[in-house]
Amino acid sequence: MATLNCLIRFEPKPKPKQSLTHAFEMSGGDRSLNVTQLSYKLLNIYALVLFDMMKVAAILWVIWFSWNEAVWGNIIPSLSSMQSHVDATCLLWMQAYGQAGGSRTGSNPPVWSPPPAGYLKCNVDAAIFTNGAGVGVVVRNEEGKFVAAYGAKLNCFNDPFMAETMAVKEALKWLKINHFNNVILETDCLNFCSAFNSVALNRSYVGLIVRQCRVLASDIGNFCVRHVNRSVNHLAHVLPRATDSMSGLGSRFTVPPTCISSLIDA
Template sequence: MKCNVDAALFTDGAGFGAVVRSHEGRFIAAKGGRLGCIQDPLLAEAYAVEQALDWIRSFNFNNVIVEIDCLMFSSTFNSRHSDFSYVGSIVKQCIQIASDIGNVQVRHVKRSVNHVAHVLARATGSSSVLGSWSSHPPSCIAALISY
């Protein structure tokens, strides 16, 4: 499975989008949610991955590639160095959740590759795009993916 994750900042907080697809690119599930009053982009990206991993864990997938367009997060996640910052503590939580899942890889990708998660994250500015979808994607990303 592959999960694209992104965060978006708004004047009143942040939102995230996560889209899971099969290795063939077919839609499996999506989730969009709010992250509270976060105004720091890196912190928002870290919380977005934490929320996505926690959600993925509920599906009992055991082999997942997480793609994110935040190089700092992916580098920190894949690093063996301790980071005692706020972001570092969230990354540590992400690593723990990932170990519960099984084989999880975090890869940095260009924003154009992560476009579907970016569009979903931006759409969470509207309360109508909060939730999760498993049979059909939300309308804001339906034209961007196959299902």
């Protein structure tokens, strides 16, 4: 009976609870611990907006993404790059899921605006065809006047992100050859903008092309990349689709190509 009582009263010693920090340390070592500390700082920065569930989801996604980069890619992000990743992710989600709501309110889509005095604005877009892809580049000045355009075919896989990245690289090569500077480049590919402006090292093939874009951009001078809505990028959106039927278009200066001439403000 005494033995039975001992068996009945026996309670296994509870296992200590594992904190998030401890879990990261055990699975990734010092690299994950660094990311964990950055993650806590990131949460403190956004502490006032944690009621926003979209922001919460973006923060958790960036923490998880950064932790995987540290463990599997030996890449430690900076706090600023994590913040940029959070903001870019929120913007991407708002554009993907907020357009339907925006259209119900009757708000007008954003439109193209001229660059500051002394600058050129270069809009770039890519189009994918069954036999490859095309790039369209349109340059306008501070008065909104047409300066130059370029259209060409691209040899790339049926991958939108790859096509957009190669389109920007082709545009940068063209801008450099024609000695353009003081350029604001606009594209509606948020993934490229995030990759180009990020300090994180991307070892993929697309990441290699993005690094090549940075090198080309450094040779142009006073250059930056901005993300814009598709409606803002309309001219560059039309141009590459014409390259599939107009033998690549090539370079045009002063006089715009026929396919976009009616769309440019007088």
